[in-house]
Amino acid sequence: MIFSTLSQSSRYEALHPLFPRAFDYIRDTDLNALAPGVYQIIEGELFAIVEHVAGRARTAAKLECHRRYIDIQLVLEGVDEMGWKSLADCRDPVDDYNTERDIRFFNDEVNTWIATPPDHFCIFFPEDAHAPLVSEGQVRKVIFKIAV
16 A cells, blocks of 8 residues: 655556556546546556545445555545555455455454545555545545556
8 A cells, every 4th residue: 555645656657557657647637627437548457437425434434455456546625534454454354356346345444544635645456455435525536447
C-alpha cells in the first residue's frame, strides 16, 4: 500500500508499466468535469471509475481485495478515510472471490485508517485489503484499475 500526493506521483511510475499512463491521464484530463461512470483508457488493461457518493461510517465499510487489478484511488473532493489490512492477515471472508467483478469482501477489522484528502492517492496492490469511502460527507474520487 502506498499513500502519497499527486506532486510526488513520478516517484511511483517505475512500479508498473501502466502507472505512467495513469498519471499522464490524471495530468491531462479535467477529472472534475467527468460524470460518474467508467472510462476506458486501454481496453482491459487500464480504466478509470469516477465516483461521487456519500461517505459511510467505519462500521459499514468492508475490507475488499482484488486479484486482477491494482487500484490507484485518487480523491478529488472530500476526505476518504480508507482502511487497510494485509490480505495475508484477513481470516473472515464474507463470501468467495467474485471472478466477474474481481472482488472479495472480508468482515475482518481494519488495522490502519488513512485520511486521504484531495490531490492525494492510495495505491492498493492485490496483497492489500482496503475499505474505501469512509467519510462524514460526500466524496468525489477516481479509481484507476491497472491490470496486474
